Amino acid sequence: MIAPGTKVRVKLDWPETRGPCHIRTPHYVRGETGVVERHLGNFPNPEDLAFARPAAVKALYHVRFDPKPFWKEGVAPEELVIEIFEHWLEEAA
Amino acid sequence: MSDILEIPSDRLLAAVRGLLVAKGVMTTDEIAERIRITDGGSPAQGARMVAKAWTDPEYKALLLRDGTAAAEMLAIPMRGLPPLGVLEDTAEVHNLVVCTLCSCYPRAVLGYPPFWFKSAAYRARAVRDPRGLIGEWGTVLPEGVKLRVVDSTADYRWMVLPRRPEGTEGWSEEQLAAIVREGDMIGVTIPSIA
Numbered sequence A: 001m002i003a004p005g006t007k008v009r010v011k012l013d014w015p016e017t018r019g020p021c022h023i024r025t026p027h028y029v030r031g032e033t034g035v036v037e038r039h040l041g042n043f044p045n046p047e048d049l050a051f052a053r054p055a056a057v058k059a060l061y062h063v064r065f066d067p068k069p070f071w072k073e074g075v076a077p078e079e080l081v082i083e084i085f086e087h088w089l090e091e092a093a
Numbered sequence B: 001m002s003d004i005l006e007i008p009s010d011r012l013l014a015a016v017r018g019l020l021v022a023k024g025v026m027t028t029d030e031i032a033e034r035i036r037i038t039d040g041g042s043p044a045q046g047a048r049m050v051a052k053a054w055t056d057p058e059y060k061a062l063l064l065r066d067g068t069a070a071a072e073m074l075a076i077p078m079r080g081l082p083p084l085g086v087l088e089d090t091a092e093v094h095n096l097v098v099c100t101l102c103s104c105y106p107r108a109v110l111g112y113p114p115f116w117f118k119s120a121a122y123r124a125r126a127v128r129d130p131r132g133l134i135g136e137w138g139t140v141l142p143e144g145v146k147l148r149v150v151d152s153t154a155d156y157r158w159m160v161l162p163r164r165p166e167g168t169e170g171w172s173e174e175q176l177a178a179i180v181r182e183g184d185m186i187g188v189t190i191p192s193i194a
Helices: B008-022 B028-040 B043-055 B057-065 B067-073 B120-128 B130-135 B173-177 B182-186
Strands: A007-010 A033-044 A057-065 A079-085 A089-091 B084-088 B093-098 B146-151 B157-161
Touching: A007 A057, A033 A079, B008 B028, B043 B057, B043 B067, B043 B157, B043 B173, B043 B182, B057 B067, B057 B084, B057 B157, B067 B084, B084 B093, B093 B120, B093 B130, B093 B157, B120 B130, B120 B146, B130 B146, B157 B182
Parallel strands: A079 B146, B084 B157, B093 B146
Antiparallel strands: A007 A033, A007 A089, A033 A057, A057 A079
């Protein structure tokens, strides 16, 4: 379990380039660093559910980002919070 | 039946319902019950929850801790649905909900999502330029209020608990519920009595 306040990095991974998939991690946040707000619960992995495969239960976290560096246009919000599954998170330095 | 009176989707629906019953997946009564529950979802349900939270601190605490339990307490059917999370607006923070990946929406408490919630424009602007976006509704956040965008990407469904407007002191729950709109619980608008 990842403790609230832990700094995490979203994996910079593109399963879309390897074949059909169903990924709930938005493109814009891949490779970005945020902070775990809280553990939301455990859910069967939608990446398998979408293809009717046996789905392992994965921890889901609310992760907070400072989105200002994400885009070069508009005025980003102060905070952006996203639901991200444990297997998409790695320790941030 | 003539093709003019019956469209292909009607025929498809009848076939699917027939198969569900024939294969023993669901009974006719269970299908009717599920349709009744789905049709019962509307912003009026969410508005009842908001109004109760504005007048009952214990209910508000439950709503923020466990949205699903708070909905069930008001007899809103939640069984088999994703958990409901509730985001509290305060003097410091305003919440805005979007699903950038598709159109995840708390249908049991807000009904069908409005057409714009599913649009590519809303989904893109909510994260890139949310103040400009809510400005389309005429919504301007007071200076110093932090905007917190919640991208509903996975297994939760989110609704906003807006702030109770000034000038509603002494109002009943029914009066309060009547001023809470769909957009107030998504975060594109703010309840007002003007």
